[in-house]
Amino acid sequence: MSRTVYVNGAYLAEERAAVSVFDRGFLMADGVYEVTSVLGGRLIDFGGHMARLRRSLDALEIEAPVDDDELLAIHRELVARNAIEDGLVYLQVTRGNPGDRDFAYPAPGTTRPTLVLFTQDKPGLADNPAARTGWKVISIPDIRWGRRDIKTVQLLYPSMGKMMAKRAGADDAWMVEDGFVTEGTSNNAYIVRGGRIITRQLSPDILHGITRAAVLRFAREAQMEVEERPFSIEEAQGADEAFVTSASAFVMPVVEIDGVRLGDGAPGPVARRLREIYLEESRRAAL
Known part of the structure; x- marks a missing residue:
């Protein structure tokens, strides 16, 4: 059965959905996006995703198409129409179609932003078997632009990084700049040493992860020690354990980095406990 998607005020069968060839999201990657997880038919961390969406739109001077x-309401309608129990809702806002291709932005108020949403059905999203075995990651140079804190649709290099990892027999890649890990291709990165959780501090160098914020809050509430600073691949390889966080992976243990196994090669206790806490608390607060 065809999915129902949302495009600029209309709910449509996916095969009927379209945007202009002159849309700046298509021509210039001039747009931002968010992905909200759905568990039990309810939205996880919705408020955080909307706050980051507004921040990204403001940074690029794109008008918010709706409040x-x-x-x-649109998220809930799509979840209902597509009978999503566990899955994802993808939202993208672009600067829209100014009528032709031009490097310069259209004048404010002259072009309607494009708003697109669709769902992805992911039965058992929270029961991913990988959480029981852990991920293997490789390191790659971070050659992205300098405003990674804006969640733009410029995802070519992260996609290339995913493919580099796949070809190397790994699950993901951690990007490295000036000798230190920035983040994964679509997630924030962490190590654990002596029970202390270490992750890079917020800056334009990394995405300000919504799951990251929640997990660090839960960690501190559970009396876990958190240190926000950069770490190198070499430090990570000597860590007791490691993990990543994202809206779709939640808390995912990492068991191998560039071929070096961490600990006994199994997910560590800190990552396992944080995943349990995050899923429990997020389900409780879901909309």
Whole structure:
């Protein structure tokens, strides 16, 4: 059965959905996006995703097409129409179609932003078998632009990084700049040493992860020690354990980095416990 998607105010069968060839999201990657997880038919961390969406739109001077209440209604309608129990809702806002291709932005107020949402059905999303075995990651140079804190649709290099990892027999890649890990291709990166959780501090160098913020809050509430600073691949390879966080992977243990096994090669206790806490608390607060 065809999915129902949302495009600029209309709910459509996916095969009927379209945007202009002159849309700046297509021509210039001039747009931002968010992905919200759905567990038990309810939205996880929705408020955090909408706050980051507004931040990204403001940074690029793109007008918000609708308010948060309407976005919530659209999310819920798509979840209902597509009978999503566990899965994802993808949202993208672009600067829209100014009528032709031009490097310069269209004048404010002259072009309607494009708003697209669709769902992805992911039965058993929270029961990913990989969480019981852990991921293997490789390291790659971070050659992205300098504003990684804006969640733009410029995802070519992260996609290339995913493919580099796949070809190396790994699950993901950690990007490295000036000798230190920035983040994974679509997640924030962490190591654990002596029970202390270490992750890079917020800056334009990394995405300000919504799952990251929640996990660090839960960790501190559970009396776990958190240190926000850069770490190198070499330090990570000597760590007791490691993990990543994202909206779709939640808390995912990492058991191998560039061929070096961490600990006994199994997910560590800190990552396992944080995954349990995150899923429990997020389900409780879901909309």
